[in-house]
Amino acid sequence: MYKKIAITGPESTGKSWLANELAEYYQAVCVEEYAREYLNQINKPYKIADVEAIAAGQCKAVETAVKTGAKMIFSDTEVLVCKIWTEVVYGYCPDSIQKLIEKQMFDMYLLCDIDLPWEPDPLREHPHRREELFARYQKALDELGWSYAIVSGHGNNRLVNAVRKLENGHNSI
Secondary structure (H helix, E strand, C coil), X not given: CCCEEEEECXXXXXXXXXXXXXXXXXXXXXXXXXXXXXXXXXXXXXXXXHHHHHHHHHHHHHHHHHHCCCCCEEEECCHHHHHHHHHHHHCCCCHHHHHHHHHCXXXXXXXXXXXXXXXXXXXXXXXXXXXXXXXXXXXXXHHHCCCEEEECCXXXXXXXXXXXXXXXXXXXX
């Protein structure tokens, strides 16, 4: 069974919900999305340095969870999100984020499908680019050679599908 699982994917695909539900289902630790906490604190438009700080903060939160000795950890997002975020918004990924990507180690990535309806949120920016963003995530996961599964379904079906993929050792679609 996997120990460290990252929940990743475009905005408004149920990452936070899924991470929390999986943590509850497996009686595991859930590492919250650091970006939301960070962006709500700065109370100004973010800059690329903020995204770099978010990437570092997310990594630190995961490292802290690992040190607890938890048997399973679900991370609500990870550094690939910051890489794609900077590429889309700024046209490139800073070296600091790329280095964190190279150090990032999860046993499995669950890529949340875009089959859920978009939910407006002040921190979300790209409702009309979901297909493009999903394709970017899938391409990046393939290029990095990371073990992942696409998770789709509405409501509890999404959770059931994620559990099934985790327990079957599913790699890719």
